[in-house]
Amino acid sequence: MRSNPAVPCAVSIRELPMDSNVIPIVELEQVSKTFGKASGDGALERIAQRLHLTHKRSMTHAVDRVDLRIRRGEVVGLVGESGCGKSTLGRMVAGLMPASSGRVLIDGTPLDDLSAAARQAARLKIQMIFQDPSASLNPRLRVDRIVGEGARLQGLTDSAGFDDYVSAQLQRAGLNPSLRQRYPHQFSGGQRQRIGIARALAVQPQLLVCDESVAALDVSIQAQILNLFMDLRDELGLTYLFISHDLGVVEHLCDRVVVMYLGRVVESAPVEELFGAANHPYTQALLAQIPRFDVRSTRYDAIKGEIPSPLNPPGGCHFHPRCPHAMARCREQAPTLREVAPNHLSACHLNDHP
Ligand code: SF4
Numbered sequence: 001m002r003s004n005p006a007v008p009c010a011v012s013i014r015e016l017p018m019d020s021n022v023i024p025i026v027e028l029e030q031v032s033k034t035f036g037k038a039s040g041d042g043a044l045e046r047i048a049q050r051l052h053l054t055h056k057r058s059m060t061h062a063v064d065r066v067d068l069r070i071r072r073g074e075v076v077g078l079v080g081e082s083g084c085g086k087s088t089l090g091r092m093v094a095g096l097m098p099a100s101s102g103r104v105l106i107d108g109t110p111l112d113d114l115s116a117a118a119r120q121a122a123r124l125k126i127q128m129i130f131q132d133p134s135a136s137l138n139p140r141l142r143v144d145r146i147v148g149e150g151a152r153l154q155g156l157t158d159s160a161g162f163d164d165y166v167s168a169q170l171q172r173a174g175l176n177p178s179l180r181q182r183y184p185h186q187f188s189g190g191q192r193q194r195i196g197i198a199r200a201l202a203v204q205p206q207l208l209v210c211d212e213s214v215a216a217l218d219v220s221i222q223a224q225i226l227n228l229f230m231d232l233r234d235e236l237g238l239t240y241l242f243i244s245h246d247l248g249v250v251e252h253l254c255d256r257v258v259v260m261y262l263g264r265v266v267e268s269a270p271v272e273e274l275f276g277a278a279n280h281p282y283t284q285a286l287l288a289q290i291p292r293f294d295v296r297s298t299r300y301d302a303i304k305g306e307i308p309s310p311l312n313p314p315g316g317c318h319f320h321p322r323c324p325h326a327m328a329r330c331r332e333q334a335p336t337l338r339e340v341a342p343n344h345l346s347a348c349h350l351n352d353h354p
Contacts, residue, residue, distance in 0.1 A: 023108040024069040025207055025239050031102030033063040033088050060310045062088040064263035075240040077254035081307050085263040087211050090243045094128040094209040127200035131212040133192035137184040144180040151202040173198035190221035207239040247290050251275050259283045262318040269344040279346035282319045
């Protein structure tokens with residue numbers, strides 16, 4: 001579905017329905033996340049502000065009206081600089097953070113329409129793998145409880161089968177089950193990440209949200225964990241939302257890539273299309289920053305300037321202060337996503353010119 005060009009200030013980010021008959025495992029409809037509180041505009045508040053008796057509080061739009069569909073079995077990469085909102089979006093997909101507005105649908109059903117029990121069951125289908133495995137594991141619990149307790153609470157195993165169940169999850173994540181009685185601090189960083197993966201697998205998820213899940217690991221360990229993710233995809237039919245700043249990893253792993261800038265999606269395309277024919281100037285700048293071994297390449301060109309504060313984002317196209325192609329219109333009007341090639345969306349006014 002194309003974005004609606006009749007709504008000039010809205011960045012509508014509807015993913016293209018490659019097969020509209022297939023219900024996405026997760027769908028976000030115009031989902032936003034704001035932090036902070038708008039300052040009041042009452043007379044008392046204005047007087048208090050003039051007398052410097054109160055601070056003007058601002059809203060941060062961490063995620064701004066994002067539409068996203070993740071189809072079963074897909075590996076979707078979500079990329080952008082730090083502070084672009086990709087982790088916040090991932091947490092909303094995983095159900096760890098409520099959306100401020102918009103709808104989240106799981107298997108075609110809006111979460112708000114479900115009973116509390118059904119909502120929890122739906123949420124179990126989506127698990128998150130965090131960047132820092134040390135911070136996400138309870139240091140006071142032994143590994144068997146970390147991995148198996150959630151599954152036991154959900155009735156996926158009982159006391160009699162608990163040990164076997166935990167052993168199977170540890171093995172699946174590439175850990176020796178004989179280490180089950182140890183504490184997290186007795187493992188290496190890569191092993192702790194495998195514990196986090198085993199914990200996620202124990203509740204039988206269908207989608208894993210991986211938030212910079214290998215960024216804190218040594219390069220050789222990164223490759224092992226990435227291979228594990230892909231083996232699990234084949235073995236269990238898992239779907240992934242893979243959040244990363246490492247475009248090399250994304251190019252290697254993902255089927256489709258979504259690019260975010262200051263809370264908005266600016267481009268979305270199949271991975272070969274995005275890396276071969278990026279349309280949006282921000283995506284082109286991101287790709288130009290990837291180190292290449294080809295010394296004849298003339299594409300190396302770092303992005304100019306810093307990413308602006310989400311507390312006070314530039315008007316119009318958020319990217320305009322850093323964009324080499326910015327026009328007067330870019331300062332006033334936010335571009336909408338348009339189809340620039342099959343299954344390829346981009347939000348840039350340059351696409352409006354013949
Ligand atoms: Fe650059 Fe304008 Fe396109 Fe934004 S809309 S990326 S400022 S050309």
